[in-house]
Amino acid sequence: MSAAAASPPPPAAAGEHLRFHLRGFLSPETCKELEFVHRSCGTAGYRPSVVSTSLPHLAATGCGHLLLPFVPVRERLRDAVESAFSCHFDLFIEFTGLISWCKGASIGWHSDDNKPYLRQRAFTAVCYLNDHGKDYKGGILQFQDGEPSFITPVAGDVVIYTADNSNTHCVDEVTEGERLTLTLWFTRDSAYDEDPKLLSFLSQTSLNYEPVHQSSYIPLPASDIMYWFAYDHSGFDVRCARVHILGFSFHSSIDEDNKSVAPAEDDPIELLGKPVRLGRGDDVFDKVFANGLHALQVVQFYYWKAPELSAKRKQTSGGSGTVCCPVSQSRGTKLPLPCNHGLEQTIFGSHKNVEIDFEWSDFELAVSMWENYSEELQRKLLTFLPYWLSSEAIFIVSSCSPQVRTEGN
Template sequence: MSGEVFLFEEQHQQHPRVIIRNFLSLHECKELEFIHKSSSTVGYRPNVFSTTLSHLIATNSSHFIIPFIPIRDRLKDKVEEFFKCEFELFIEFTGLISWSRGASIGWHSDDNRPYLKQRHFASNSVMSGDVTSGVLSSILHFSYWIPVMLYTLAVADSLCIPFGYTMKAVCYLNNYGKDFNGGLFHFQDGEPTSIIPMAGDAVMYTSDHRNIHSVDEITDGERLTLTLWFSRDDSHNEDVKLVSLLSQNLLHKNMADSYLPLPASSNMYWFSQDQASNNQFGFNICWARLHVLGYAIYICQDSSCESDVSELLLKPVCLVRGNELLDQKFVNILHALQIVHFYCWKGSALQTNVSITDTKVVKLSDVQRKRINGLKSVLLNDDDLALRVFSSKPSEENERICFDWTGIVAAFTAWEDYVSKLTKQIRLQLPSWRMHESIYDVQLGEQYHP
């Protein structure tokens, strides 16, 4: 899947870094985007959202780990190959990170805290990116940029990184100028000075003082990345912890119970402009992501808007659009969010063999509308803020989708088929993972057959 590789040979001692174009396929980028937008929580910095593998397990979405596995393996292989540390690294962290309008970070290195010193390599897969020396047109005008094919090792041999140094790599999942504006990545020294995020590109670099970097403020849209951290210290191996969590979560559940999502604590989904102050003026990001796509939710069971928000998130819901309500129950708001974003991902590719008579759509009553507005006042009390944070240019794919409730019903069925297949895969592979305390793509001959 990977394409051209850029190795900056003349500066590799001072600024070790590698850029791989088209490391991820468009399908991989879109699948990870679907997972993130339907599963993420409020992140670690203002206007940042994250999806970690441990969070997926905790919210009964363990099956979404499956698409990460081959990508993690490929990233780890490439980091070890280019920086000459084969079979030495452990994955410390895997996560999807998105930056929305207002997010930025100034000059820093990624090991700038004592507790981060164990990090030896970080891998960021750029789902969409470009490299530049400051302007787009100058991308290939540096004589010391050396494009090579992926498996060329002659130059890579000279990139051996001493044991004590740390590294980082990133994969961009969407495109600068199309899906978001702002968010350019800059190195303080060395070449390239700037990277334009484009879907599928991967960037790998040492996370120490030799690669001090910054990210411009996002001015519109949402910038998505896949980020991996690597360590030589096996005590920081995230796989051991993840396998333990998976064992606890899956071993005593049947298939149906193991793939219906379960929302986390409501505070993990609450966004306010000032996160540090516990400001209650803001919005629930699950509701907001539905809202910017034109949907609302109606809680099927009688409940007061005064109820605890965590309880409201667990109740069965119906989807609403305009004056219409789809009379089909979703187990909770997270379930509805996953179906809607699955529809956004698959769109016109869904087999809509659903007749109008199978799709029960009813007009909202005044009582239902009042209850929806009451719930909205609790979960979305800053409409303008939600639109500023999550609104973006419509993608070409979504522009081609002509909304029809039959498409949502088809997405419901297709989503069930998709997640049940992933759940079967994870159950087949889990015994091997438990045996080796490692998450990897189990080959057919190794698979456990109950």
């Protein structure tokens, strides 16, 4: 959850088009962690060709612990905005969301407060999590007046600007790949503060201050319709697509009588809410995952940590490559999911430009690492949540604070 240090922008002069381009604001590791969260949890977005992940959605799907990577980033962004625009008033975060714009997505000239229900927005921060030219094409942010007149996205860079019509802007159409950003809007009006509403939701959904249970970090899928990505009279399930473009497939689980779980008669997509296995080529991984979202998170975690996992294997095996393969060729049939695999490649692009030395032993280790990662975040969330609730705000809580009690204290 680290974030690279960056100098705060200088205060804006009166009469300027109030915007700043902050280079290298987020560390590469922070960008990768937020990318993992989005690719693990995102649903079909608020407009065509968009996938989004909001903080309330994380809480609602049993992934409240995945809010933790956002906390230091939100604080640093608020500090940067307050410094840049010399705010002599309280500033609240109205919205925090991971948003990816896929092939065909664009937006014309507008300001971010241009609707009656958006008048509360005062400032915008857009954090780029991947690179223009390498990960996608198109998607350039352009401003109608003033300098800088456009922003070419580079992972780790942030652009902040006022949400009014002095920063009327547009985003060119994405022509290939997936443009991924973390976007925050800030407001002066406490009635639109995201934190109290989010904390209320968290306290109602998953936490209740109980000790961490073994399955407390297992994600719970939302309605299947939220994962359906429609495009030109065709489409695919986002969970299925994310798994498939990385070389995996969903397979049925086996019940105690060694019988495959029967496909749903009306909607095969419903199978992704039930226990599943993961396959790759002719192999099927032995582990049964609680549901498709659980399996997807592990796949995305493996992809995030693949170089580290490969290095560990080579160190422990002495480079021999001799490993125990934790798979079977007869456990579970491939699920008959109605997904347009050609379209998913068109929309999300492929990851062929990233070399992965895949080994099932690495993937098996990724399952354990994902569980440890999730358990640690859940433990921290349960530790911090009472203090957050008492303050009605989400922020970094020092481990040496008297309000914080860690296990063993």
